[in-house]
Amino acid sequence: MLTRRKLIQGLASGAGAIAATSVASTAEARARHTVPDKALGLLYDGTLCIGCRACIPACKAANDMPAEHTELANGDYWDAPLDISGKTLTVIKAYRDGGGTHKDQVKDGFAFTKVSCMHCVDPSCVSVCPVSAMTKDPTTGIVKYSIDACIGCRYCVAACPFGVPRFTYDTPFPKISKCQLCQHRLGEGRYAACAEVCPTGATLFGPVSDLKKEIERRRALTPGTKTTYPRGRIGGNDTYEGAAGAYVAHTYGETEIGGTQVLHLSGVPFELLDKPALPTVAPADISESLQHTIYNKLIAPIGFLGVLAAAAWRHMRPPPEAVAVPEAAGAPGDSTDPPSGTEPPERAREGGQR
């Protein structure tokens, strides 16, 4: 017979088993995701950005995004979004210190940064979406959104460590908004509108492998020397003459949560630009590895079900027509647990009335 004590022991050992598998889950981890060979992405070089914000309306036009009303202390503005939102897929933000006179300088300086989807190698939004509305293209690695599949649960909004997917709260027919690297224009021989319109090549579109080579080239230059930058897309004919930047050592997106296909270079530390400091392991990897361990071939849940069903079956109450014979009520040995098994229900009632 299953007594209360045994039940608790069972629960405790079950809990121990979960704890053990939880701790050991890294051993069972699924294969780490890597950048697809033909992955496409962006390189944003903050030292080249002049803060003209041409990318913002270009993005809106290319993606049919509505203008946005912005309230500021000194008045209201149209289409001057301060952050990405359900209506805005990319913005340029600025860091400023003191007089803000020197570009890419921490003290008394200023610097620009771009906010948009990072197109993660192992995206949280794809991992958490219950209905496959968020998918990662196996060839280009672009993280895509399907409005037709989406149920609007906003798990992607909550899970993304970059705060990228946004939701439209002001309509009865809402959707998720996020940059999809202008994938709808790729077939027309065009590419990301923000890169296409960028006058200095600060936002550059291209295959991730080429973008990484370009980063190496820029880092090898002596800061301040003249160099030729590709403009728009890498491998195109358009170029821009500029001075080599003085970069901080880290390339943002190279290691963050397992890497991203959008890479950032900067002249000031990324924490000043509000870029979150993130671990190198993708939360999606931890979450999925743990789930795959607990629910591995459904052995644990089915085993648990079997044990419980057997216990419940053995202690099943007899069908109503058999209740006249008390001995028929259960398996022998029921009285081995006197405190619980032989308790007269009378006592319970009287106890309550004391």
Next chain:
Amino acid sequence: MIAPGTAAHEEPAPIGGRLVTRFTAVLGLLVGLLAVVVAIRLVRGIGAVTNLNDGYPWGLWIVYDDVIGTALGSSGFIVAFATYVLNRGAYHPMVRPALVTALFGYVMASASVFVDIGRYWNAWHIFVPHYAQFNSVMLTVALCIVACTGILAIEFLPAVLERFGMHGIRRRLDRVMFLFIAAGVVLGAIQQSSFGSLLIAFGPQIDPVYQTRLLPLLFLTSTVGMGLAAVVIEAGASSLALRRPLERDLLVKLMKIGQMIVQIFLVARLADLAIRGALPKVIEPTPVAAVFWIETALFVAPIALLGGPRGDRPARLFLAAMAMALAGMLYRIDAYLVAYHTGAGWHYFPSLGEIAVTVGLIAAEILAFIVLIRLFPVLPRPHRPDPATNPGSARA
């Protein structure tokens, strides 16, 4: 051992009585308010009635109505299983009320999800393999909520069949009931632990005091405590409201189990903090550390209240159950909202509209409970003739 069918075995019976009282009228009003807010939400969007934003895309509805509501509702599975396996019959008086509240908890959770999700007309995608994404913990949770609601309905079905005199079907159902009883516990456990797993994908956005791979275990154990506490609170409340005798010895036993479960939770929680080196974080002057201590004190309280010779006093049992339920509720609010760091500049506190929906759902649950116990055999028939059984004299 109890001889079933004798006087000691209390058969549930409808308690009768008036359906329209001042109390039920107030509940009806609250449900009406809920309907108004939902109508505005359907016409003007989620933002018109909530304070939800892109920093806090989940708020009161998800955390209370779903995460907490179904955790309290898990009492149904626990009591149903305990009845079959532990004492066979001795817990019987509590099974049906527990099943009813659990069923309502799950139905309300599902209803709340429909109000909360933006594109509810696509909700069926969850059940279609073409769309279903099995790495998503959300999918697990959603499927479990639906399955659990169905199982609770089946577990409650005998009361309905009895009411309409369908004894043949009832007997056949009783023969396979053990399967549903077991499946309910398994699915309930998967669902409740998944509410913890849900947060693992949030990664560093959840404070280190709360972010751990033990989240599923911590959510599961605290759920069992909450479910048991809910049974005790419910038994105490209906004994007071309906002037019925309190099943004290049974409640003592349930709370003993609850106490042990809470001990497992506390050991796992503290050991996890120590092993991950997150203990220094709980002595820093932060909101997260503050809520951690309040919640931990509430987890310790039942152990302190129930220990010692006076641990079986009804007042102590009730207080311990309240502490245990509150502890679990706070743990969920803290993990989902207080420990959720989403970047500077984002704030969230539930709006009046959100509160109206949650209060309205709770009112609907209580209202449905009152109607059900008056019309269906849910509560046990009292041992002695009692004025409370006279129709009209009970004011629920």
